[in-house]
Amino acid sequence: MTARLLRRAAIVLVVAAVTHVAAVWALPRLIMSVVIDRAAATAGGPNRPLHPPAVDDTSRWVVLPSPDLRYSSCALDLRQGPVEVSATPPESYFSLSVFDAITDNVFVISNATTGSGPIRLVIAGPDKPPPTLPEGARLVTMPTETGLLLLRALAATPELAAAADEARRTLVCKPLA
Numbered sequence: 001m002t003a004r005l006l007r008r009a010a011i012v013l014v015v016a017a018v019t020h021v022a023a024v025w026a027l028p029r030l031i032m033s034v035v036i037d038r039a040a041a042t043a044g045g046p047n048r049p050l051h052p053p054a055v056d057d058t059s060r061w062v063v064l065p066s067p068d069l070r071y072s073s074c075a076l077d078l079r080q081g082p083v084e085v086s087a088t089p090p091e092s093y094f095s096l097s098v099f100d101a102i103t104d105n106v107f108v109i110s111n112a113t114t115g116s117g118p119i120r121l122v123i124a125g126p127d128k129p130p131p132t133l134p135e136g137a138r139l140v141t142m143p144t145e146t147g148l149l150l151l152r153a154l155a156a157t158p159e160l161a162a163a164a165d166e167a168r169r170t171l172v173c174k175p176l177a
Helices: 001-042 158-168
Strands: 069-077 083-089 094-100 106-112 120-122 137-142 145-154 172-175
Touching: 001 069, 001 145, 069 120, 069 158, 094 120, 106 137, 145 158
Parallel strands: 120 137
Antiparallel strands: 069 145, 083 120, 083 172, 094 106, 094 145
8 A cells, every 4th residue: 555655645746746847847838939039020030129010919929018009029149149239218208128938037127227329239148258348338148049039119109100100110139230
């Protein structure tokens, strides 16, 4: 009876361990891989900005998008070297977030933290010497070689929407020269 109980307990522990690894380690990597690949394909390749149209009830590839925001994104591929990112945000609410390949938010900047004015970043991959930064640029080091940048700007009124669209068109993602 005791040996039978121990076997059952061992089976439960193995199933729990496999489920835990799948949920905590594998699933976030799989989800971000799909999101990064889809964003890169839609933008015509990695390290290029993507400016989708305003969201409505039919656009759900960005999780729970808000119709009061305008989104732009950039699939990041750091295997060939750092990526330079620049944007001039609107005067109203904005945020720029960088996510690694396992869904962790590794960097965020918003009007609450920076005010207005241009943003200039250099995003570098892991295990590489820090690149020489262009003047005024801030270094963001990713723990993974791929990731996703997401820019959000407030578009709750027609005036804010026009300003958000203008600002998000300033987003540039390109390999660091």
